[in-house]
Amino acid sequence: MAVEDKERWDQRYLRGWETQLHKTLLEFYHLAKVGKALELACGTGENAIFLAKEGFDVDAIDISCVAIEKARRRAKDEGVNVNFMCADLDDYALPQNTYNLIINFYYLNRKLSGQIVRALKPGGILIFETYNERHKVLRKDFNPLYLLKEGELLILFKELEVIYYAENFNISTFIGIFLNSNTGSV
Numbered sequence: 001m002a003v004e005d006k007e008r009w010d011q012r013y014l015r016g017w018e019t020q021l022h023k024t025l026l027e028f029y030h031l032a033k034v035g036k037a038l039e040l041a042c043g044t045g046e047n048a049i050f051l052a053k054e055g056f057d058v059d060a061i062d063i064s065c066v067a068i069e070k071a072r073r074r075a076k077d078e079g080v081n082v083n084f085m086c087a088d089l090d091d092y093a094l095p096q097n098t099y100n101l102i103i104n105f106y107y108l109n110r111k112l113s114g115q116i117v118r119a120l121k122p123g124g125i126l127i128f129e130t131y132n133e134r135h136k137v138l139r140k141d142f143n144p145l146y147l148l149k150e151g152e153l154l155i156l157f158k159e160l161e162v163i164y165y166a167e168n169f170n171i172s173t174f175i176g177i178f179l180n181s182n183t184g185s186v
Contacts (some may be wrong), residue, residue, distance in 0.1 A: 006088070008066035008179025019067075020041030022105050024129050029177050031055065031163065032101035032125040040089060040116075041107030045082060052080035056101065058081045061092060078089055092120040103127045108146045113156040120178035126160060128153060128174045135170040148172045 018094045025047050034055045039048045044067050051073065062068055064088040075082045077120075089107075094115040101124065102116055110132050116126060132148040133134035153174035154165060160176030169174075 006063045010066040013064050013066040027128050035100035037101040038099045040104045043067050044052040048082045049075050052082050061085045061087050063088050097121055099124055101125050106130050118160045122180040124178045126176045131170055132172045
């Protein structure tokens with residue numbers, strides 16, 4: 001499946017597909033202490049580049065090497081350094097206790113939820129946004145395996161303190177903070 005996903009996304013990016021800077025990131029990134037940041041499924045890197053411009057030391061991962069090459073060129077053109085990696089997140093192990101901020105937009109891999117929580121430093125912020133089951137109204141062909149059920153992000157990230165949660169029609173958004181489990185504080 002991963003090879004098919006890689007080929008499908010490479011083809012999409014070869015045809016000119018570009019990812020976009022996300023409004024939710026602009027609204028909430030400031031909650032994180034400037035430091036290490038991670039973007040999962042970064043596409044052509046707009047969010048990662050934005051964070052680098054804001055002073056974050058950014059790692060960004062995507063399965064499409066075509067997207068990663070576009071992102072590297074864009075970062076170079078914009079004069080920022082981002083550690084872009086072409087990797088399959090099904091096989092990639094996130095480092096533990098590393099990130100002040102992790103962002104995930106429109107990518108759903110439920111198996112990563114535990115790794116994401118463990119990759120956050122105490123006080124680290126998670127910004128996670130993707131489609132939910134109501135997306136089928138707009139895209140009947142969308143694979144239901146990649147659609148959240150109502151309230152699912154609250155379950156997937158139950159170890160985090162909720163800062164913001166919303167289900168606006170076909171999009172679910174979760175912003176959470178990893179509190180130090182020993183003291184209940186950051």
